[in-house]
Amino acid sequence: MTTTAPAERAEPAPPLSVPAALRPWIAEIATVTGGESVAHAPDTATKLIVRVGEDGRRDALVVGPRTRASYHRAGAERLASCVQLHLAPGTARPLLGVAAADLVGRVLPLGELPTRTARQLSYDTADLETDELIDRLTRTLGRLPLPDARGRLLRAAVDALSMRGGRPPAQVKDVARELAVSERQLRNLFAEGVGLSPKHYARIDRVRAVLAQAPTAKWADLAATAGYYDQAHMTSDFRTLMGVPPRSFFTGRLPEARPCQAFDRL
Numbered sequence: 001m002t003t004t005a006p007a008e009r010a011e012p013a014p015p016l017s018v019p020a021a022l023r024p025w026i027a028e029i030a031t032v033t034g035g036e037s038v039a040h041a042p043d044t045a046t047k048l049i050v051r052v053g054e055d056g057r058r059d060a061l062v063v064g065p066r067t068r069a070s071y072h073r074a075g076a077e078r079l080a081s082c083v084q085l086h087l088a089p090g091t092a093r094p095l096l097g098v099a100a101a102d103l104v105g106r107v108l109p110l111g112e113l114p115t116r117t118a119r120q121l122s123y124d125t126a127d128l129e130t131d132e133l134i135d136r137l138t139r140t141l142g143r144l145p146l147p148d149a150r151g152r153l154l155r156a157a158v159d160a161l162s163m164r165g166g167r168p169p170a171q172v173k174d175v176a177r178e179l180a181v182s183e184r185q186l187r188n189l190f191a192e193g194v195g196l197s198p199k200h201y202a203r204i205d206r207v208r209a210v211l212a213q214a215p216t217a218k219w220a221d222l223a224a225t226a227g228y229y230d231q232a233h234m235t236s237d238f239r240t241l242m243g244v245p246p247r248s249f250f251t252g253r254l255p256e257a258r259p260c261q262a263f264d265r266l
Contacts, residue, residue: 021142031125037240040070042241048085051124058127060110062192064103065195069242071257089158090151090193100195154193161202168227169202207241
């Protein structure tokens with residue numbers, strides 16, 4: 001989730017439709033634009049990024065999960081366009097050759113990842129527009145084997161620990177029991193396939209739900225819907241991950257922003 005600062009916030013572009021052949025690998029496709037100031041919320045996703053600068057320079061990158069918010073102000077380098085492909089849980093290793101845990105907080109050129117698929121995707125994105133890119137991805141990834149039992153298990157756990165339709169996330173111990181695995185096995189699954197612990201994943205997902213729903217909900221109601229013990233616990237969690245309490249964030253009282261380059265808008 002990337003937003004402009006509250007005083008300058010623009011409506012984000014709606015996610016693009018993900019073709020059925022890509023859904024085992026790609027959870028979401030989004031285009032990104034930014035205002036003069038940019039706030040990056042914590043993010044559980046590993047993303048493939050295709051960005052084009054105002055000078056026409058194009059590159060393909062892998063952006064790992066982000067565990068804390070960051071704030072930037074406009075710099076000299078600007079983006080003409082940026083497409084984000086959110087990888088589905090458990091796909092970093094088969095697509096990129098590395099565990100998701102090794103990508104946390106990092107940005108790497110896609111072509112430097114060790115798999116043939118990563119190099120092929122880097123080559124494919126060199127000069128394609130968004131529609132052509134999605135068509136090429138569909139052909140490239142549609143030939144790969146579907147996720148195995150571990151991948152399906154991880155996705156079931158991710159779904160249970162996520163906010164869905166107003167349903168608060170389940171407890172980690174309950175998810176482990178429901179899926180007939182130990183909590184240690186569940187942590188290992190998440191480290192490999194998501195890059196975060198199950199508890200950290202759930203914390204980030206809840207804070208992102210607060211960010212999405214706060215403009216239209218009362219704080220106490222939002223805390224209850226998100227599964228917090230009370231509003232004070234929600235405020236504490238939000239402050240830890242976002243750097244400021246919810247009221248400060250939504251009234252524009254943000255931490256000091258550093259100069260923003262095009263890289264920081266990813």
